[in-house]
Amino acid sequence: MTESDLRQHAEDVHEQFDDHIDVTVEEIHERLQTLVDEYRVPVDEARRSVTSTYLDEADIDREDLGGGGGSNDHVGVGEIDEPERWVDVTVTVVELWDPRSDSVGQVGLIGDETGTIKFTKWAKSDLAELSEGESYHLQNVVSDEYEGQYSVKLNSTTIIETVDEDIEVGDDSTTVEGALVDIQSGSGLIKRCPEEDCTRVLQNGRCSEHGEGEGEFDLRIKAVVDDGETAHEVIFDQEATEAVTGLTLGEAKEMAMDALDTEVVADEIRGDLLGQYYRVEGPTFGRYVLADDVELLDEPADAESVLIKARSM
Amino acid sequence: MSQAPTRETARRVFATEFNDATYTFKESDDERAPVYALLPTGERANRVFFVGTLTETEDVGDDGEYWRGRVVDPTGTFFVYAGQYQPDAAGFLREAEPPVYVAVVGKPRTFETDDGEVNVSVRPESITPVDAATRDRWVVETAEQTLDRVAAFDDEDAAVDEYVRMATEEYELPPENYRTETISALESLEEAAEASP
Numbered sequence: 001m002t003e004s005d006l007r008q009h010a011e012d013v014h015e016q017f018d019d020h021i022d023v024t025v026e027e028i029h030e031r032l033q034t035l036v037d038e039y040r041v042p043v044d045e046a047r048r049s050v051t052s053t054y055l056d057e058a059d060i061d062r063e064d065l066g067g068g069g070g071s072n073d074h075v076g077v078g079e080i081d082e083p084e085r086w087v088d089v090t091v092t093v094v095e096l097w098d099p100r101s102d103s104v105g106q107v108g109l110i111g112d113e114t115g116t117i118k119f120t121k122w123a124k125s126d127l128a129e130l131s132e133g134e135s136y137h138l139q140n141v142v143s144d145e146y147e148g149q150y151s152v153k154l155n156s157t158t159i160i161e162t163v164d165e166d167i168e169v170g171d172d173s174t175t176v177e178g179a180l181v182d183i184q185s186g187s188g189l190i191k192r193c194p195e196e197d198c199t200r201v202l203q204n205g206r207c208s209e210h211g212e213g214e215g216e217f218d219l220r221i222k223a224v225v226d227d228g229e230t231a232h233e234v235i236f237d238q239e240a241t242e243a244v245t246g247l248t249l250g251e252a253k254e255m256a257m258d259a260l261d262t263e264v265v266a267d268e269i270r271g272d273l274l275g276q277y278y279r280v281e282g283p284t285f286g287r288y289v290l291a292d293d294v295e296l297l298d299e300p301a302d303a304e305s306v307l308i309k310a311r312s313m
Numbered sequence: 314m315s316q317a318p319t320r321e322t323a324r325r326v327f328a329t330e331f332n333d334a335t336y337t338f339k340e341s342d343d344e345r346a347p348v349y350a351l352l353p354t355g356e357r358a359n360r361v362f363f364v365g366t367l368t369e370t371e372d373v374g375d376d377g378e379y380w381r382g383r384v385v386d387p388t389g390t391f392f393v394y395a396g397q398y399q400p401d402a403a404g405f406l407r408e409a410e411p412p413v414y415v416a417v418v419g420k421p422r423t424f425e426t427d428d429g430e431v432n433v434s435v436r437p438e439s440i441t442p443v444d445a446a447t448r449d450r451w452v453v454e455t456a457e458q459t460l461d462r463v464a465a466f467d468d469e470d471a472a473v474d475e476y477v478r479m480a481t482e483e484y485e486l487p488p489e490n491y492r493t494e495t496i497s498a499l500e501s502l503e504e505a506a507e508a509s510p
């Protein structure tokens with residue numbers, strides 16, 4: 001860490017707070033220096049700490065803070081792979097969702113040719129309304145991460161500009177093809193917490209957040225589709241489960257009722273699906289592929305082309 | 314992101330090559346570290362997936378039930394053993410009425426016989442009945458992946474691949490053998506296709 005690096009950090013922080021509070025580069029530099037030189041705090045942590053102090057002083061949220069240090073990178077939304085990064089994007093609004101909280105002004109899905117990403121716009125940021133299907137240049141948005149999923153947040157420093165050209169939205173779904181080699185626990189007929197906005201699966205009749213509850217029945221499969229190179233974890237929701245098993249939620253409930261055991265449903269599914277070949281298409285969520293479209297591969301295999309290859313080696 | 318260890322891939326290998334994979338090893342000293350069988354074509358296998366004809370089942374246990382199933386592919390026979398710790402698979406073998414096409418997911422296991430020979434078998438995670446089309450698909454897929462391994466073995470850069478190097482050191486089994494087996498496996502499919510109306 002050189003002296004000039006520290007000064008650069010001080011200048012960046014100063015630039016971020018310039019509009020909010022009366023503080024000089026010198027003062028910021030001094031604070032940073034104390035932490036780094038006297039207390040041996042790593043510079044990133046020191047900057048974070050100093051920033052927090054001024055956030056308190058200015059009574060603003062970290063999210064409302066500009067990126068500082070000049071202009072941001074313009075990135076594709078599919079390239080966003082770390083939280084707390086200030087970027088510019090040019091996107092089309094794919095979908096608007098109903099905000100679940102009063103603090104959220106708008107929430108939904110935006111996309112460009114590299115994929116799609118969730119966005120949140122705070123109510124208090126006082127920004128222009130985005131419309132579905134319209135394309136925008138969004139300057140100074142910040143990335144966030146939750147359970148391996150990235151999103152971007154618009155804030156009071158964000159600049160929204162309408163763009164005339166239509167930004168095409170790329171398909172970020174993947175296709176996996178292979179043998180279904182495992183159906184994991186938590187598959188079949190499950191119960192979910194009935195609390196509003198809570199969809200946790202009950203373990204022994206308990207939700208980890210809301211405690212004991214009646215629970216609502218649901219069908220799902222957590223499976224592994226293996227192509228011999230990679231083992232892909234795939235989740236089938238109720239619709240996909242019904243489609244691939246031919247078993248409806250109602251029938252599954254009846255089966256469980258007759259057997260006095262929900263496990264019979266998972267056993268039935270295991271017998272039907274294990275060892276079969278499938279092609280599964282859908283978006284990825286963390287390490288899972290969410291099955292949107294599932295096809296059983298039962299057409300005759302083409303031995304001839306492989307035979308030609310084998311003979312020519 | 315999750316720190317959970319990545320799941321071991323189920324390798325596709327014909328019975329002849331699988332039964333030749335007598336050398337096993339671990340990649341760390343940890344007691345719970347996965348055990349790998351070394352395939353003679355230069356790949357490690359902690360899990361396999363195969364489809365074949367279950368031709369025979371027998372309870373070979375002394376005290377409790379211990380079921381052995383013979384699963385035949387175009388090149389040879391897989392030996393599958395299931396006891397009290399594999400209740401679903403043991404139950405399947407008990408009830409099965411051979412011959413029937415089955416898909417097996419399982420772990421390679423080796424044991425040394427009294428005369429010092431090493432036998433390779435499978436401890437099943439699951440056994441399920443499937444149809445002929447699935448069996449044929451597996452044969453073609455396994456042929457492709459075997460050929461890929463044979464090609465990688467013969468590649469000039471192969472000296473840098475640690476499992477190819479290991480296979481060269483541990484076995485005297487030329488991968489050409491498995492290419493020949495692969496060709497006859499594919500030919501058996503072609504003949505069956507021509508024979509059917």
